[in-house]
Amino acid sequence: MTVGIRNPGTAGQPRRRPAVPNGLYRAGLSVAALVFVALLVAFVVDLVVQARPAFAHFGFSFITGTQWNPVTAHYGALPFIVGTLETTVIAMVLAIPIGLGAALSLSHLLPSRTRAVIGTAVEMLAAIPSVVYGLWGLLVLAPWARTVIEPAVAFVFGHRGPGGGSEIGVGLLLAGLILFVMVLPTMVAISRDVLAAVPTEQIEGALALGATKGQVLSRVVIPHARAGILGAITLATGRALGETMAVTMVIGNTPAITHSLFGTTATMASIIANQFTEATEPFHLASLIAIAVLLLVVAALVNVAARMLVRSVGRSVSAIAVA
């Protein structure tokens, strides 16, 4: 690789550009870092300041209130907190076993060439923009959910409780399914990395004692990567909590708690995307921003926890898995 002085023609008479003193250079870098940190601080402060009217007026009842009514200016965030938890649980119940299974296959079972190709393909899922998932969910998956998935789920639950209500396609279940697809690459990519980091000696030791492939995976590989897998789960959960556009397009955006898998509801992120531009009443805007503050706090905590878990395995999360 060629480095250093690039232009031999002028090597004899270097350009007379005044050299930047080391002190100034270091100061410049520090200033850049400071600007970056200041941006982050401004981020948090700005949101809190914008949300203050809502927190000041409603207090703690903002979190426990079940009514969200711009007409009477009553704002309680509970329906969206519940909606966020419900969609996240549906997504993770599917993503944990399937993601872990795929990660095991990609880290230890498939031949290395297939591994690379499929691994890249699954990571491509992470690159697809959220709106494209939303479009696909709304226009392709929703009709299919109405005619195939929802009747099947309703049958399993006996048309009551979570399986009751009218099957219209959009709603909680569809949002959960889309989220599952969207968090899967995070789950697979990080679990694969931590599973692949299990020392070969341990695996070979188990094989030497007569363990089968399955036993090696379930008794050596998975227990050894426990903390990292937990980190992957937490990080995927963080993505599911904050995912906005795709969910907004398929959940129906009704500000009420639903007890049916087919009911329309809203998540914290989706209600902001759905109502922000039409919020004319000042409390409405402040309340939406207050939801954003709650979302930010939860997402930041989940991310901090996830990164500590993954870091404890001694591997930093790869850039692609984050994106």
Next chain:
Amino acid sequence: MSVLTLDPILTRRAEIQRTAEASLGRRQRHSRLLVGLTGACVLVSLVPLVAVIAYTIERGAPAWSVDFFSHAPTPEGIPGGGIWNSIVGSFIIDGIALGGAIPLGLLVALFLANSNSRVASGIRFVTDVLSGVPSITIGIFAYGILVTTLHHFSAIAGSFGVGLIMLPIMIRASETSIRTVPTDLHEAALSLGAKNAAVARRVTLPTALPGLVTGLLLAVARGAGESAPLLFTAIGSQYLTTSPFGPMAAMPLTVYLNGIQAYPDLQQIAWGTGLLLLCIVLVLSVSSRIAVARLGRIRR
């Protein structure tokens, strides 16, 4: 013969052998089941990828035409029209975002790569956390800092939000790349009397260039597909606008705003735009991977 079979040691041995064989058989069945299940999981993970891409091509390709890429939308009900304004808008918004994110990202990355202090690891940590923050909250920040203060929706506010989404990706990828530059090179330049700034500009950054480009591509791939931070900043427009201080259309916004309409012709525009977006993002992300692979080969 009967003496042999009645021999307690041999009986025991046969028993052990039977048990062992039964155990091995059972364990191997379990193992095959587990391996089979993991294979099924891989297939299930690939289905959505194929389905999303296939449907987007199937529904989006018919929307593509010369007009689609060269005209702004026509008024409701009039056929024709395209997404030229969204393409231009996305370029302007993402371009301005990059204009801010590249210099700041590079400087912060240089700062982090040259330091192992507590401050640096703190910044590294919050950068990672920032990349996991929901993009909609970043949109609200951009709204609060640039829309409420300027009193109108603007593309520049959208750029600010997109830039903030690109920054953590740029910083972390650039830092990793800068750290792989051999210390010898750095020290050789210093020993020749070069100042730190000159070393960074002439040695470190050129050597780390492939990695920097990879980070850049990943950041653009991520930023270009985001619509949440544009929703209440650039807000979208039916017309071709080029002033960064006014409302502007963008491809992700066009997908969202048309996609949620009940009219098939608007949905068609959404699919067509979605396909274009998908192509751009996948090309960026594949080329960043190729860059990584090439880089790895050179280094080895």
